[in-house]
Amino acid sequence: MAIDLSKLSQEMTVWRRDLHANPEFGFEEKRTSAFVAAKLREFGLDDVVEGVGGTGVVGTLKRGNGNRAIALRADMDALRINEQGSAEYRSRNPGIMHACGHDGHTAMLLGAAKGLAEGGGFDGTVRFIFQPAEEWGKGALAMLADGLMERFPFEEIYGLHNMPGLPVGHFQTKAGAIMSAEDNFEIVLHGVGGHAARPHWGNEVLVAACATVMNLQTIVARRLSPTDVGVVSVTELITDGTRNALPGLARILGDARSFRPEVSAKIEEEMRVIAEGTARSYNVSAEVLYTREFVPLLNDAALVDEALAAARDISDPSHVTTAKEPMTGSEDFARFLEHVPGCFAFIGNGEASAPLHNPNFDFNDDALIHGASFFTAIVRRRLLPSKG
Numbered sequence: 396m397a398i399d400l401s402k403l404s405q406e407m408t409v410w411r412r413d414l415h416a417n418p419e420f421g422f423e424e425k426r427t428s429a430f431v432a433a434k435l436r437e438f439g440l441d442d443v444v445e446g447v448g449g450t451g452v453v454g455t456l457k458r459g460n461g462n463r464a465i466a467l468r469a470d471m472d473a474l475r476i477n478e479q480g481s482a483e484y485r486s487r488n489p490g491i492m493h494a495c496g497h498d499g500h501t502a503m504l505l506g507a508a509k510g511l512a513e514g515g516g517f518d519g520t521v522r523f524i525f526q527p528a529e530e531w532g533k534g535a536l537a538m539l540a541d542g543l544m545e546r547f548p549f550e551e552i553y554g555l556h557n558m559p560g561l562p563v564g565h566f567q568t569k570a571g572a573i574m575s576a577e578d579n580f581e582i583v584l585h586g587v588g589g590h591a592a593r594p595h596w597g598n599e600v601l602v603a604a605c606a607t608v609m610n611l612q613t614i615v616a617r618r619l620s621p622t623d624v625g626v627v628s629v630t631e632l633i634t635d636g637t638r639n640a641l642p643g644l645a646r647i648l649g650d651a652r653s654f655r656p657e658v659s660a661k662i663e664e665e666m667r668v669i670a671e672g673t674a675r676s677y678n679v680s681a682e683v684l685y686t687r688e689f690v691p692l693l694n695d696a697a698l699v700d701e702a703l704a705a706a707r708d709i710s711d712p713s714h715v716t717t718a719k720e721p722m723t724g725s726e727d728f729a730r731f732l733e734h735v736p737g738c739f740a741f742i743g744n745g746e747a748s749a750p751l752h753n754p755n756f757d758f759n760d761d762a763l764i765h766g767a768s769f770f771t772a773i774v775r776r777r778l779l780p781s782k783g
C-alpha cells in the first residue's frame with residue numbers, strides 16, 4: 396500500500412500554509428490543536444485526545460499485535476514577532492508569526508500520521524505528540540505533568556527541527572548533547588540614588604552595575620574549565636535613574652547556556668560570588684535570581700544510529716551526516732528525554748532560508764515530504780513487522 400508521495404506533499408503544503416496564516420502563541424494554540432485533532436480523526440487514528448497539558452494533542456495509531464510503542468513529536472506554537480514576508484499565506488494575526496517553522500513541523504507529523512494510517516507497514520503503537528508552548532520551554536513539561544507517560548506510554552521518542560542553511564533533503568544529528576540548557580538570571584542592585592551633582596552623598600548603583608557586567612565576562616573566560624562550553628550574555632540593564640538623578644535601583648538581566656548540569660551550577664555559583672562581591676566593593680547590595688528554563692538535550696547513541704539509518708533509507712546517504720558540534724540553542728524536547736531515550740534531529744530548510752526567529756523566516760514546503768518520510772521510516776524500522 397504505497398502512498399502517493401507527491402499528493403501527500405501537496406496536501407501537507409496546504410495544511411502548512413493554513414497553519415502559517417493562523418499562528419498562535421504558546422498555550423493559545425486553540426485553532427491549531429483543533430485543526431490537528433480534526434485531521435487525525437479524518438485519517439482514522441485509533442484514539443485522538445485533545446487538551447493534554449493545555450492545548451496539546453496526542454493521537455494513537457495501532458497496527459498488528461506488537462506491544463512496543465514509540466512516539467513522534469511536533470511543536471505547534473508561534474512567536475511574538477511581526478512577519479515581514481509577503482507570501483499570500485503570511486500571518487493574519489498581527490504581532491504573531493511562525494518564525495521557527497513549527498507550522499512545518501506540525502504539517503509533516505500530520506503527513507506521517509496520514510501515511511502510516513493508510514500504508515501501515517509496522518507492528519505496534521505509534522503516539523503522535525503535538526505539543527504546545529515549546530518556545531517558552533513550558534509545553535513538554537505541561538504534557539508530562541498532565542500524565543503523558545502514564546496515559547499514553549511509549550518507550551522511545553523522535554523529533555525534528557528545521558535548520559536554515561542545511562540543504563533541503565539533508566538530515567543531521569549527533570549522539571549526546573546536541574542542544575544546550577538555557578538559564579535566565581536577574582541581578583538586582585539596591586543602593587541610594589540622588590542628585591547627579593553629588594554622588595558622594597548616596598550610594599548610586601549604575602557604576603556598580605557596569606562593573607558587575609564586566610566582571611561577569613570572567614565566568615566563561617576565567618572560571619569555567621577551558622574544555623567546558625558555556626555562554627553568559629547580559630541582555631538588559633535597567634535603572635530607575637533619570638538624566639540628572641543617580642539611580643538607587645538597577646536590574647541586570649540575561650541568559651546563560653551550557654551542556655552539562657555541572658556547568659550550569661558553576662555559572663550560577665560564580666555569578667553569585669561576582670554579583671555580591673562587586674556590589675560590596677561599591678557599598679550597595681545585590682540579589683541574584685537564577686532560574687533553569689531548558690535542560691540540555693541529550694540524544695541516545697543507539698537511537699541516533701537508528702535515526703541516521705532511517706534518514707538514509709529515504710534520502711541520498713551523502714545527505715545524512717553526524718553533526719560535529721552541539722548548538723547553543725535550546726529545545727524542550729529535552730524534557731521527554733528525561734523519561735525515555737530518543738533522538739532529536741535537524742532537517743534542512745535550504746541554504747537560502749532566513750534564520751530562525753527572523754521576521755522574514757518561512758518554512759520550506761519542499762522539506763515537508765522529507766520530514767514525513769523520515770518519521771514513517773523510523774516507525775517501520777523500530778516497530779518492524781514480524782515476518783510470517
Ligand SMILES: [Zn+2]
Binds near residue numbers: 494495530751752
Ligand atoms: Zn524557536
Ligand SMILES: [Zn+2]
Binds near residue numbers: 495496497529556
Ligand atoms: Zn523551534
